[in-house]
Amino acid sequence: MLTRINPARLFLKGAVAALAALGLNACVETGPTISASQPxxxxxxxxxxxxxxxxxxxxxxxxxxxxxxxxxxxxxxxxxxxxxxxxxxxxxxxxxxxxxxxxxxxxxxxxxxxxxxxxxxxxxxxxxxxxxxxxxxxxxxxxxxxxxxTFENTADRLVDFAARQGRRNILVVHANTVSGQLGRNAIVSAINRSSARHVGTVAYEFSQEGVINAVGEIKAAAEQGQADTIFLTSDTSGALPLLSQMLPEAGISSPTVQYVGLTRWDIPSQTLALPGVQGGWFARPDAxxxxxxxxxxxxxxxxxxxxxxxxxxxxxxxxxxxxxxxxxxxxxxxxxxxxxxxxxxxxxxxxxxxxTNERGLAVVSIRDKQVVTIDPAPTSFGGFGF
Structure with missing residues (x-):
């Protein structure tokens, strides 16, 4: 039984802090004894x-x-x-x-x-x-x-959902930063644990010029791999506003390709007004x-x-x-x-x-500048997880 307790700038330069990585240590049993009857x-x-x-x-x-x-x-x-x-x-x-x-x-x-x-x-x-x-x-x-x-938890949730929707050919796009590389690793690992296919990866230098120069390469990779999903590691303070504008302008748009984000696309709320993020998917806790x-x-x-x-x-x-x-x-x-x-x-x-941890996340989409839940967060771990 589940235990319960009641309860911009178009582009911002600078590196994003490292958030997640693979290759974890094994758990060893430890912990003190306590007296539950005492504070x-x-x-x-x-x-x-x-x-x-x-x-x-x-x-x-x-x-x-x-x-x-x-x-x-x-x-x-x-x-x-x-x-x-x-x-x-x-x-x-x-x-x-x-x-x-x-x-x-x-x-x-x-x-x-x-x-x-x-x-x-x-x-x-x-x-x-x-x-x-x-x-x-x-x-x-x-x-x-x-x-x-963690990146891993979010990537697993979104890749699994995409695969269940028939979106199985996934192209990964990431900044050539520590955070971007860790995000890439999490997404690729999630793909390898799923029924989806990793059809390519495109890295870009973390600058406005780097993003602009990468658009043609992303388009070519998407076409060559017959990608039906493009998974972005970028966030709203980084390359997301520019990528979400330029990729559709280059002809990579829905419904042919589904854009998915590893980060929250609703923070800050002004991001919801960007034309390029409409229809995109990301994950967040139960609102x-x-x-x-x-x-x-x-x-x-x-x-x-x-x-x-x-x-x-x-x-x-x-x-x-x-x-x-x-x-x-x-x-x-x-x-x-x-x-x-x-x-x-x-x-x-x-x-x-x-x-590490596993959290129950909802999959949401942006429609008409509003966040809409398309797959609710689970309320128990029965049949959910990895």
């Missing part, structure tokens, strides 16, 4: 004190969301202890050690991949699992789990659940949460659901990776044995 010490590592723009807002949103989740728990007491990481690996490592010394049974956070990796290593020998807010799957494995939405969380958060704290805030709620929800079982082994790796998963603020999710 469970949980450490929350947030990027307070960071010099990076926006980290202060994220830190507050993460803490607020965690406390909101605690208020929703029934019959479970969490002793939440908050530690600052200053947004860097060294401080995160020190905070993790301090949390362990203070008796933490599990660590929630930190945000950045490098910091999470350092913190996880610092407490691995002490049998403490860490649920990071990062989506960088290169750090996942052992005692480190990532809660953030009704997201709205419900935002409303509750606003009522409690007087403003909207940061987009990453829900990850802290999800972490507390999972911890609380497991502790409620009453088992002393509730926070071991085998318990954290139980197949039924958990209900979070954005829908169902579960942690995988390799430290």
């Amino acid at each position: 469970v010490p949980v450490a929350l590592l947030v990027p307070s004190g960071s010099a990076a723009s926006g980290d202060k807002v994220i830190a507050q949103s993460l803490e607020n969301a965690a406390r909101l989740a605690m208020a929703d728990l029934q019959g479970v007491q969490i002793d939440l202890r908050v530690y600052d990481t200053e947004g860097n690996a060294d401080a995160a490592q020190r905070a993790a050690v301090r949390a362990a010394d203070d008796g933490a049974k599990i660590i929630l956070g930190p945000l950045h991949g490098e910091a999470a990796n350092a913190a996880g290593k610092a407490v691995a020998g002490r049998g403490i699992n860490l649920l990071s807010f990062s989506n960088n799957t290169t750090i996942a494995g052992g005692n480190v789990f990532v809660l953030g939405a 009704a659940l997201t709205q419900q969380f935002q409303t509750r958060y606003a009522q409690a704290y007087g403003g909207l949460p940061h987009a990453l805030g829900g990850l802290a709620y999800d972490g507390i929800a999972a911890i609380g659901a497991l502790v409620k079982s009453g088992r002393s082994t509730a926070l071991t790796t085998s318990a954290l990776t139980q197949g039924a998963g958990f209900q979070g603020v954005n829908g169902i999710f579960r942690l995988r044995a390799n430290g």
